[in-house]
Amino acid sequence: MSLDKLDHRGTFTPAPGAAPLSRMVAAQTRMETRLLLRNGEQLLLAVVIPLIVLVGGILAARHFELPLDGRPVDLLTPGVLALAVMSTSFTSLAIATGFERRYGVLKRLGSSPLPRSGLLAGKVGALLVVEAAQLVVLGGAGLLLGWSPEVTAAGLLGALLVVLCATAAFASLGLLLAGTLRAEATLAAANLVYLLLLAGGAVVLPASAYGGVGGSLTWLPSGALGEGMRTALVDGAFPGVDVLVLVVWAVAGTVLTARTFRWE
Amino acid sequence: MTYGDTVAVDGLDLEVARGTVTAVLGPNGAGKTTTLETCEGYRRAQAGRVRVLGLDPQAQRGALLPRIGVMLQSGGAWSGVRAVEMLRHVASLHAHPLDVGLLVERLGLEECGRTPYRRLSGGQQQRLGLAMAVVGRPELVFVDEPTAGMDPQMRRATWQLLQEMRADGVTVVLTTHYMDEAERLADTVHVIDHGRLIATGSPFELTRGTGTSTIRLVVTEPFPPDAPESLRAALGGATDVRPLNPQSLLITGPADASTLATVSAWCQAHGVLPESLSLGQRTLEDVFLQITGRELTS
Numbered sequence: 001m002s003l004d005k006l007d008h009r010g011t012f013t014p015a016p017g018a019a020p021l022s023r024m025v026a027a028q029t030r031m032e033t034r035l036l037l038r039n040g041e042q043l044l045l046a047v048v049i050p051l052i053v054l055v056g057g058i059l060a061a062r063h064f065e066l067p068l069d070g071r072p073v074d075l076l077t078p079g080v081l082a083l084a085v086m087s088t089s090f091t092s093l094a095i096a097t098g099f100e101r102r103y104g105v106l107k108r109l110g111s112s113p114l115p116r117s118g119l120l121a122g123k124v125g126a127l128l129v130v131e132a133a134q135l136v137v138l139g140g141a142g143l144l145l146g147w148s149p150e151v152t153a154a155g156l157l158g159a160l161l162v163v164l165c166a167t168a169a170f171a172s173l174g175l176l177l178a179g180t181l182r183a184e185a186t187l188a189a190a191n192l193v194y195l196l197l198l199a200g201g202a203v204v205l206p207a208s209a210y211g212g213v214g215g216s217l218t219w220l221p222s223g224a225l226g227e228g229m230r231t232a233l234v235d236g237a238f239p240g241v242d243v244l245v246l247v248v249w250a251v252a253g254t255v256l257t258a259r260t261f262r263w264e
Numbered sequence: 265m266t267y268g269d270t271v272a273v274d275g276l277d278l279e280v281a282r283g284t285v286t287a288v289l290g291p292n293g294a295g296k297t298t299t300l301e302t303c304e305g306y307r308r309a310q311a312g313r314v315r316v317l318g319l320d321p322q323a324q325r326g327a328l329l330p331r332i333g334v335m336l337q338s339g340g341a342w343s344g345v346r347a348v349e350m351l352r353h354v355a356s357l358h359a360h361p362l363d364v365g366l367l368v369e370r371l372g373l374e375e376c377g378r379t380p381y382r383r384l385s386g387g388q389q390q391r392l393g394l395a396m397a398v399v400g401r402p403e404l405v406f407v408d409e410p411t412a413g414m415d416p417q418m419r420r421a422t423w424q425l426l427q428e429m430r431a432d433g434v435t436v437v438l439t440t441h442y443m444d445e446a447e448r449l450a451d452t453v454h455v456i457d458h459g460r461l462i463a464t465g466s467p468f469e470l471t472r473g474t475g476t477s478t479i480r481l482v483v484t485e486p487f488p489p490d491a492p493e494s495l496r497a498a499l500g501g502a503t504d505v506r507p508l509n510p511q512s513l514l515i516t517g518p519a520d521a522s523t524l525a526t527v528s529a530w531c532q533a534h535g536v537l538p539e540s541l542s543l544g545q546r547t548l549e550d551v552f553l554q555i556t557g558r559e560l561t562s
Binding site: 009010011012013014015016017018019023024027028031035038039099100103104105107108110111112113114115264 | 326331332340341342344353354357360366396401431432433
């Protein structure tokens with residue numbers, strides 16, 4: 001304070017400038033993660049529904065003696081992990097971003113030193129943190145229920161790549177919704193698409209369970225994500241085709257979003 | 265700048281000197297926010313040239329943004345974020361932010377520091393918005409209607425903060441439709457209406473520089489219809505008389521004791537009973553009324 005006075009500096013003497021990009025992105029990631037975890041509906045989507053699907057699926061398979069190719073828990077756990085990735089990177093992100101547009105958060109941050117690329121990096125960072133937490137909780141629940149994945153290097157690398165590429169693909173599609181529709185419409189559409197893909201998108205259940213249409217479902221991002229996780233963790237193989245399909249969706253989604261996204 | 269067929273800002277030519285407080289004064293819909301948002305880089309000017317700190321707000325946005333602070337008219341925070349948490353977040357995006365605790369204290373945000381944004385009152389949201397605009401120690405701040413919805417005490421605290429910032433060398437551009445705010449804070453006032461600049465000057469130049477003053481005449485019963493013309497005739501050519509509402513008139517011109525006497529005599533002759541007759545210096549509101557024929561706030 002005394003030094004300040006000697007310099008004739010006041011409290012508000014300008015000293016503008018952006019923080020280093022890495023610090024801004026880290027701050028944005030922390031903030032977005034906290035907000036994602038604070039929201040009750042998001043937690044429901046991220047953890048509770050996948051847990052119900054996992055436990056319910058195992059019980060149903062046992063009760064109805066479903067003709068599954070392998071132990072239910074081994075087949076369902078990778079699918080539920082896939083569902084968790086989809087719920088966070090698509091539905092949660094779309095809803096959160098839709099309301100950020102509505103409440104002027106994107107506008108406000110648009111006049112802060114944080115560049116748009118930094119904002120996006122913060123969002124992706126938050127998605128990956130939440131997904132890691134989901135992986136621990138849901139994978140842990142699977143292990144408790146007797147899940148024994150086929151652990152190979154190719155499979156683990158494959159699963160990691162599938163998660164990353166699916167996150168990119170679904171995030172770009174979620175932002176496509178959030179950047180063009182009103183917040184309420186985004187909320188409705190993101191939930192509807194999630195339910196449709198949960199039921200008919202070959203995420204939790206293998207594509208082979210859908211009969212004749214099963215083959216075409218693997219071209220959907222949901223099918224590629226689910227099948228990729230099963231190929232990697234049930235068969236221990238590298239899901240090359242699924243990764244490729246997800247990359248194509250990610251590129252297409254990103255191009256479309258970049259052209260249509262409205263910040264206000 | 266147009267929205268559909270509506271021209272929001274039309275041929276506005278403004279200049280702001282560094283280290284001063286500039287008020288852009290005008291009624292709702294005058295084009296104040298559009299003007300500000302063009303300077304902030306949110307909107308591209310459809311014609312003309314905009315430079316802020318010598319930079320093009322569109323092409324050089326990345327260089328400009330870290331140097332300015334922006335207070336939006338409303339919103340700008342996540343609905344679930346706590347007030348101080350939001351302020352800390354914005355502070356962390358800047359290289360040399362102000363002490364968050366100090367701002368919280370100065371703007372009376374302690375009472376709601378842990379309250380989620382959606383549960384803050386309008387005035388609390390305004391104060392948080394102002395805090396977010398200044399926390400990065402900007403050279404230039406744009407504040408849009410800074411005291412709308414604030415109680416008188418916080419209004420004074422906000423004015424004091426802005427005056428202190430000016431004293432410390434920050435350039436302040438504010439929009440307002442409160443005349444007292446512009447008169448109290450601004451070095452320069454730009455009065456705009458329908459997107460056009462209609463007057464520029466210091467509050468002193470605008471209100472007193474012309475040597476005219478105003479008389480407000482309020483009566484107990486509505487005036488007869490020809491009252492303005494009749495009173496103008498009684499007072500002589502240099503005086504302007506405008507109806508404010510059925511029971512009050514605004515008289516603008518060179519005024520002295522004889523003017524008041526003439527007004528009293530006119531009231532008596534026309535059978536109206538004055539309720540109040542106040543002689544005062546022109547306010548910015550009077551200036552606005554005189555130029556546009558409309559009240560600034562309605």
